[in-house]
Amino acid sequence: MMKQLTSIEEMNQFIQQPGKHLLFKHSTTCPISAKANEEVLAFVEEANASAAIVHVIEDRPVSNQVAEDFGIKHESPQIFLVEDGKVRWNTSHWKITKGAIKEAFAE
Numbered sequence: 001m002m003k004q005l006t007s008i009e010e011m012n013q014f015i016q017q018p019g020k021h022l023l024f025k026h027s028t029t030c031p032i033s034a035k036a037n038e039e040v041l042a043f044v045e046e047a048n049a050s051a052a053i054v055h056v057i058e059d060r061p062v063s064n065q066v067a068e069d070f071g072i073k074h075e076s077p078q079i080f081l082v083e084d085g086k087v088r089w090n091t092s093h094w095k096i097t098k099g100a101i102k103e104a105f106a107e
Helices: 008-016 031-047 060-070 098-106
Strands: 002-004 020-026 051-055 078-083 086-092
Touching: 002 031, 008 020, 008 051, 008 060, 020 031, 020 060, 020 098, 031 051, 031 098, 051 060, 078 098, 086 098
Parallel strands: 002 051, 020 051
Antiparallel strands: 020 078, 078 086
16 A cells, blocks of 8 residues: 655655655656556555655645655656665656566565
8 A cells, every 4th residue: 555645744754764665756647657656556565565655746845855855856757765764766657667666676
């Protein structure tokens, strides 16, 4: 299950948790993002991974804060593997696949 982050406070709490977590930036109006969302959900379900989602249109301040905090240009869809508060891996668009996430998580 993915937790939806709707405030900067929730986002900060999520990122600061120990261990590995996925943070997915999703556009609810984009077909590429819809496909990426399916891939992320499939991985999270199979791996029982900790994951959160930010809806980039509805929660733009949170989405902008992610880009600012990580120093990584905003894209949508976009996924980050966060470990102990630091980004270990990220990718966007068609590169967001269950296999790619699984590989990044295993490293």
